[in-house]
Amino acid sequence: MIETLDLILPLDASEDEVAWKAAAAKKLGVPASRVTGVRLLKHSLDARQRAVKVQLRLEVAVDVPLPAEIVPTWSTPPLPANARTAVIVGCGPAGMFAALHCLERGIKPIVLERGKDASARRFDLAPILRQGVVIEDSNYCFGEGGAGTFSDGKLYTRATKRGPVARVYEILVAHGAPQRILTDAHPHIGSNLLPNVVKAMRASILEGGGEVRFQTKVVDFIVDGDCLRGVITAEGEEITGDAVVLATGHSARDIYRLLAEKKILLERKPFAVGVRIEHPQPFIDAQQYHLKKDEERPDLLPAARYAVATKIDDRGVHSFCMCPGGFIVPASTENDEVVVNGMSLARRDSPFANSGLVVTVEPEDTDSFSKEHGVLSGIAFQKALEVAAKQAGGGGQVAPGQRVADFLVNKVSADLPKTSYFPGGKSSPLHEILPKGIVRRMQTGLKLFDRKIRGYAGQEALLLGFETRTSSPVRIPRRDDTLEHPEVRGLYPCGEGAGYAGGIVSAALDGMRVAEAL
Template sequence: MNGGEGVTVDVILPMEKAGDDRARRAAVAEKLGISPSRIRELRLVKESIDSRQKNILFQLRLLAGVDGPLPPEEPLSRDYPPVRPGAPVALIVGFGPAGMFAALRCLELGMKPVVLERGKDVSSRRFDLAPILRQGTVMEDSNYCFGEGGAGTFSDGKLFTRATKRGPVREVYEIFVAHGAPREILTDAHPHIGSNLLPSVVKAIRESILSAGGEIHFNARVEHLLRSADGRRIRGAVCADGREFAADAVLLATGHSARDVYRMMLAEGLALEQKPFAVGVRIEHPQAFVDARQYHLRPDRKRPEQLPAARYSVTTTIRDRGVHSFCMCPGGFIVPAATENDEVVVNGMSLARRDSPFANAGFVVSVHPEDTESFRREHGVLAGVAYQKALETASSRAGGGMQKAPAQKVEDFLNGRVSSSL
């Protein structure tokens, strides 16, 4: 047995010993049946916490160099092949996560990505968030949802999904790290970047795309699609300011909040299908409340330093309808995420430190096409979009406008009554 490529070993250690190198070496040596002195190097591959019992355990996957050092880690590259003259052009509408990664993939495939983003670059966009918080005024093309990086840029950057068909997740994490995200996201079971770090990561991805020969146009809201002479193929797009962009292929990566894009697609004669989605409320708790329950702490005891702000997930089925928590933000904040001034929408975010005294999570229920039947006569296949808009304008009225969200105590919400105080 020798160092070579290393040996992967899974060990479980109590919280008090999980960060101790000697304890790790002893556990790995015992698992391999060798002396700890033969372990020359250990490298963390994955770390998760099991807090189901009172004695909290850390589950570690370690790469061990036995009788020799581990090979050096390959540096993560942010170099993409340059666009060649005459390369096919892919027009990408939207520069959120889907648009960013589509542009990077186009470069890998030898295509030239040309990105159209209705909002502003991440630095300019930051200034448009202040009017939402101070005056309750939404800049309708530049806000918490629209602009470089999409909604995630200023609302957290959690990198976790319960979906089973997740694709090359490790590759996505490595791209983020290559562009400045903390390396811990490669080993954490529930990786998270944080709203304070994401803007720099997003800017670095933009620079990679531009350096390779791609194009990114901000303040470029698409209003129409260009078609081939026979009308059978989409060959480009027209922006609100009249600019036209021709391409060999067009990809819409506009997110769920761009309702005008759905209306445009319907007007352009594209085939649309109504599908289920989820809506709900955001619930907020003191972080200490969540910590105490998840980590079995006494009310007077603070969370140990070795433990992150606790999270939770809830999922169940009630009367054949899925209900689940969503976008849980330990140590986070609730932020206004509307895209129009006559509606109220809230989202959650956390900084990298996750040190807010509060936690919050979405709590949502599935909505099926038949639930929006009353909107179908007027809105047709966009009945679900109209239903969503109706809920969000009702929330605005209930909060009194100016981006004030209506709120209730949880006990009052569960008992169907208005809270007299918060």
């Protein structure tokens, strides 16, 4: 027989197949000699008690061979000669997965990306880190793979109702992602591995008959009555297709402005802004794994993560994109701003842990910008904070910073603790620069979180500003049935920038869903 079993084992058995077989045999009530094979289906940790346990879901074979493991692959038949075309603007997860799924459905994708390919893009990160100079179309946000390429590569999602999450993981594994993402409860890839994955996905798009064009910035739309026929690039080239999938991500603000200029319907939506909070990783390990003073984290345990959330005066205050063993990086896309974000490598072995700490901003909170900016008031709100961060930092990509303990009492820090943020921080009154409502809620939230994670608001905790690109303040509306824009035929808003996703997996799912609608 073949059985699927859920087991709870001590940590030291987490990688021990002999222990798995023995535990499976005991649960099934058969001799261990009859267990002919086990295969890991799901792996997670339970760190609620001091003795950390491992929770396993195993496929177990008794008296029969274990079926051969199915290795994920991706392939597609040749495109028909009369294949329809989809112009896909943006080569992030939404755009790339839309392109792959278009090929599966016999549609030719033409992917346009303003930035560079992943290999060339890597070299453009040095100026922003070392000289504080942003290359505005090739940076941590723009380029092959989108903002996700140089991030933690977190794949954990609650978007299970939006589509086949497992298929997204399988496609990533088929293109070189570690196979463990199929079994880990909180899978991630790491920014050192993601570039090769997205390059392999690009190769699949090309081999399937699609096109991928880098350094091809869209600056205008070709609109014929109520139908979008194609786009115009910065070089003046007109590229037309049977549909245009707009998957540009939430940092392509020029696209929002273009839509507004063309009188194409947009909507304001909630978003969140705040800071990056950074702690020593050993502190987070000690708190989450209940370690004794000076006790090191066991090798079998990954760098600990956390999630905190509360609601204060009808606004959420929560952690965002937590990066254990990670780095804070500059995510600016223009040279008059400072924006921070987090990333980590596959090993997650940095001595620091960082997370966004953000407060929800509702559309009415940006009304002071509405008179001048209309539906783009949320973007103006974000931009004002980013420019203020640049001015407070004093130049380059130096970020304004404050110790949490000082932030709670509205005091400028005498100095700042060590940080993973390469451009560095400058002591600044974040409590004066941020809007009062955000400061008040963040301060209250920090005090609450300190009760959950003792020392979370301690003297070694650092705040760096500002985390503003959590999601888009604008939604590009679309019909529920066709996923087309309600007023412009042929326009398919897609992914995080359109307001329909919130991370790599949900963006990938939305890309697949839009391609299916096509």
